[in-house]
Each structure stands twice: as structure tokens, then as C-alpha cells.
Amino acid sequence: MIQKYQDDFMHEECWILSFAGGFQRAKVYQGEVSEAKRAQFREDLRTYVEKDILPAYQQKVSEEQHLKNIESVAAYAIQNFASILNNEKLNIGIAQKLLNPQLKYLWCRGKVITPPHFPVDRIIQEKLKMNPIINWTSMQTLAEYSQVIEHAKRVAAKMPDCCIDGEVSLALWELISFQRK
Template sequence: MTQPQQDFLKNEIWMLTFGGAFQRNKVYAEKVSEKQREVFRKELRNYFEKEILPAYDNGVEHDEHCAMIEKIVADSSKYKSILSKERLSVGTAQKLLNLVLKYYWCLGWLPEPPHFPIDSRIQTYLPVKSKMSWTKIKSMDEYQGIIDCARRELKDGESLARWELANFRRN
């Protein structure tokens, strides 16, 4: 794959990732300009590409992945003046990270991720009591509860990422 092809795919992936994590989700504070949003997305992508994604080059385990979600949440407080809750929520951070990891994994750019992007569609495959809007996930305990519920749905030897990929259907 040429560099222009790879750059094109990365731009498309980030457009899809931001769309998936920010639509139907009040990420920005009131009266934040489109220019401020654009700068934030550019800086967030750069942060991911320089500080987050390299940690996944050789794969990560569950605990390290959860710590990375917490790091994203904590580091996002740098943008508190433009974010609605002064930082990204756990739900938004997991969606950003898990979506970009899924895309990169499917393209063969990174090893299989330990989790999957939690959203309402995939939760239809989980028992009713576990469902919660991903935009409302505020703690790692809530996130962990959904991951644990999904683990109980796995067949022998099946991973969370492969289970989600087999079950995910776009509306």
C-alpha cells in the first residue's frame, strides 16, 4: 500500500471514529465554534497516533487496555474549556479507542484488540439487564460490567473482538 493510500484510509477511519464517538453525544460545551472543534479533533488524533496507538503495536491485555481508557479520560481534561463535562467520559473514550483499534486491526495494522466498541447495536446481543447507553458510561466499573456480560456470551476460544465483529450489523 502506498503512503497516499494509507493516509487516505487513516483520514477516513478518523472521520468514522469521530462520527461514531461524537454523534448522539454531547461532547462539546455550549458555544464552542466549529474551528475549536476542528482543532480539538486534530489534536486528539495526533495524541492517539503518537501516545496511544503505539502501545498496541504488540497487543495489550485487558488491564492495560482499561488503563489506557482511563488515561484518555484523564488527559482530555486539558480541553476542559471546550468539553461539556470538562473531559471525555469513559463511554466516549472507550468508543474512540475501541473503534480506531477495530479499524486498524481489520486492516492488519495492529494486532487484535482486547475489547470492542460498546454501543447500543452490539448490546442487543447481550442479556437485557446489561444494556446501558454507551454515552452514559461514566465509570470503569460500568464499562467492565458490559465487557463481563459479553464475555459470558463467548463460545470456547472466541475473543471479544471476534465476537463483536461477527455480530455487529449496521442499521
């Protein structure tokens, strides 16, 4: 009984953190959008991700499928909420910054298997020594996002502790590398 309340609490907290991380520094909404419309957008987007995206991560998801899932999050937002979104879209950088942290939290809680990627932001690009750093809030395409991922693969391949079942894990690399101090 207590475990259910603990799980529900952690589930809510992880979504709060995911939305804060994805939306806090990004100009997601057009001008004066009411809090009610923002809340409806977040609720519907969360429901979409929980029902249509996250169940796949109970099994290994290929990188190709993960990229499609990021695109799908952005497409869902555009199809259903373009009228409240800045420039009538949710860009790839923001979509990945919503999905990837949620996957990280679920993975760390033992709810999904290791995700293919990690949350891409300025801090992690600095750890990767990216040059130039790509502004994640402005990433429009999967190609921009993939530049960071490909660079991370080269860095992670040099760290022997970053393997799971004989494969380099970007999620594990980020977990090891990103420790709050």
C-alpha cells in the same frame, strides 16, 4: 507509491468514522463552542492517541492496560480541553467509543494485533441481550464499561469461532456478531 495514498486515505476515513461514532450521539461540547476549537480538540486528541496510545497495540495489550488507555484518553481531554467539554469532562463511554473503533479498524486493516475489546454501544448491548442496557454516552466509570465487557466474555465463551490462539477474543466475537445488514 499507490499503496501510500491508499493507506493515507483509509487512515483518514477511519478517524472520521471513529470521531463520528464517538461524538455524534454524545453531547461532547459545552454550549456554543466554535468549530475551530472543536477541530483543534479533535486534532490534538487524535495526535495524542496516535503517538501515546496506539503504538502499544503493535504487541498484545492486556485488558488492564487497555482500560488504563481508555482512562488516559479521557484524562488527556480533560487536562487539555476541559473548558470546551460538556461538564468539563470526556466520560469513559465516549473515550472508549473513540479508541475501540480506531483499534477495530486498524486490526481489520492488519495494522495492529487483535485488540482486547470492541466498541461498546447500544446496538452491541442489544446483541448481547444486556438488561438493562447501559447508555454508553453516559458511562462515567470503567466499572460501568466493564459490566458490558464481562457480559460479553460470557457470551463469547459459548461461541467456538471466537478464539484466537486458544483464547476467547471479544474483538473477534464482535466482528462476527456485528454485520451491517
